[in-house]
Amino acid sequence: MLCMAISASGCVVVKAHQREALAKRSMTNDREPGEARFGQHATGSREGADGGTGQPGGGCGCN
Amino acid sequence: MRLPVAILVALAPSLAAADGTLSMRGVYYKERSTRVMQPMLDGLFDVGTRGLVNAHFLVDAITSASASSGADNQMPFTENRLEAGAGYAHDFDPIRVGAQARYSSESDYRSFYAGVRGEVDLAQKNMTLGAGFGVASDKISAAAAQGPAIPTLSCTPTMSERQCDLTSYIGFASASQIVAKNAVVGLTYDITKLEGYQSNPYRTALADDGIAPERHPTERLRQAIAASMRYYVGRTKTTLVGAYRYYHDDWDVDAHTPEVRVIQQVGATVDATFRYRYYTQDAAFFFRDRYPTTDAAVFPFISDDVKLSEFTDHTFEAKLGVFGETFGMSGRWADARFEGIISYVAQYNRFGNAVIAHAALTVPITY
Numbered sequence: 001m002l003c004m005a006i007s008a009s010g011c012v013v014v015k016a017h018q019r020e021a022l023a024k025r026s027m028t029n030d031r032e033p034g035e036a037r038f039g040q041h042a043t044g045s046r047e048g049a050d051g052g053t054g055q056p057g058g059g060c061g062c063n
Numbered sequence: 064m065r066l067p068v069a070i071l072v073a074l075a076p077s078l079a080a081a082d083g084t085l086s087m088r089g090v091y092y093k094e095r096s097t098r099v100m101q102p103m104l105d106g107l108f109d110v111g112t113r114g115l116v117n118a119h120f121l122v123d124a125i126t127s128a129s130a131s132s133g134a135d136n137q138m139p140f141t142e143n144r145l146e147a148g149a150g151y152a153h154d155f156d157p158i159r160v161g162a163q164a165r166y167s168s169e170s171d172y173r174s175f176y177a178g179v180r181g182e183v184d185l186a187q188k189n190m191t192l193g194a195g196f197g198v199a200s201d202k203i204s205a206a207a208a209q210g211p212a213i214p215t216l217s218c219t220p221t222m223s224e225r226q227c228d229l230t231s232y233i234g235f236a237s238a239s240q241i242v243a244k245n246a247v248v249g250l251t252y253d254i255t256k257l258e259g260y261q262s263n264p265y266r267t268a269l270a271d272d273g274i275a276p277e278r279h280p281t282e283r284l285r286q287a288i289a290a291s292m293r294y295y296v297g298r299t300k301t302t303l304v305g306a307y308r309y310y311h312d313d314w315d316v317d318a319h320t321p322e323v324r325v326i327q328q329v330g331a332t333v334d335a336t337f338r339y340r341y342y343t344q345d346a347a348f349f350f351r352d353r354y355p356t357t358d359a360a361v362f363p364f365i366s367d368d369v370k371l372s373e374f375t376d377h378t379f380e381a382k383l384g385v386f387g388e389t390f391g392m393s394g395r396w397a398d399a400r401f402e403g404i405i406s407y408v409a410q411y412n413r414f415g416n417a418v419i420a421h422a423a424l425t426v427p428i429t430y
Contacts, residue, residue: 016188035404049285
């Protein structure tokens with residue numbers, strides 16, 4: 001992953017003043033913390049592949 | 064929740080003159096035998112010029128008739144789960160570090176999580192690399208059992224207790240790279256090692272010779288890798304988000320999760336998002352719909368956990384975000400954001416389909 005990221009960085013450098021589109025809300029984080037947290041907890045309660053989030057496993061038969 | 068430090072710090076300048084935000088959100092979740100209402104409060108506050116504190120508090124009010132929640136004879140009952148969390152992120156440009164802690168409590172499950180993470184900007188901030196580590200310590204009992212007696216739990220094959228422990232060691236790494244003036248890609252990797260009780264204390268597995276409490280392995284190694292891309296179409300003010308996640312664990316569960324989101328700006332103060340997510344997984348190596356026998360010598364592990372069976376689901380979601388300026392509000396209320404979300408989850412398993420609705424208000428604050 002690191003090698004891929006480093007090699008990709010050699011392809012293009014976008015200067016700070018060229019990042020108008022990249023600074024938009026939809027391009028940085030379109031999900032608020034509460035929305036993302038509930039989404040993680042809901043999928044962790046229903047699906048077997050929620051690993052790595054450290055979410056509490058209790059309630060609604062989540063474990 | 065693991066909010067990347069970069070996002071936390073990036074949000075600070077977008078608050079304009081405000082020093083923080085306060086969000087109130089209510090979520091309603093309903094499926095065949097379970098209903099959840101979750102009010103929550105999220106705060107994000109500047110500390111000096113380089114620090115950012117986040118905090119949240121929520122209540123899960125769970126009404127369930129599911130045996131896996133402790134219901135007896137499918138009689139619905141309600142219990143509450145309380146969760147609080149806080150974190151701090153500091154910007155040492157170009158390095159950011161952060162720490163997060165969270166505590167969750169309900170009658171039969173307590174969980175404490177603490178973690179740290181760091182990020183570094185490289186190549187004139189075109190690339191961000193991040194890594195982190197966390198530990199979760201959980202305590203599980205069957206205290207919510209609605210039957211005549213509280214069952215004991217088999218914490219290990221040879222030890223029965225009123226309460227069992229589960230410890231999770233979590234590591235994660237991330238990389239994001241700007242690839243054009245309007246495109247960014249990201250890659251994340253998660254690994255979790257779980258040690259301890261991982262069955263459900265209320266569930267029983269069905270066999271030809273009767274039923275028996277679930278017996279899951281006490282160790283599990285879970286790994287996931289995910290890639291994402293965001294692309295902004297300036298002409299139509301549309302953002303396209305694509306993501307794919309592959310998951311594998313040593314219980315032989317493999318899962319694939321592709322997802323697309325289309326975020327459409329409507330004027331300067333309204334945005335609409337449409338989301339589709341597909342999820343598919345195969346079954347754990349020991350999962351059966353029905354076992355020939357409950358004999359532990361023949362089947363050391365038995366389960367009735369839907370999450371360990373083979374199934375797919377589809378999520379369809381629409382979201383509308385509106386800033387207060389749209390309604391002619393002024394001052395801080397002009398920058399307040401109202402949000403409504405409706406989701407429909409088609410689940411091809413015995414959970415049945417689910418409906419999820421959010422209503423939220425985020426207000427900038429000064430202090």
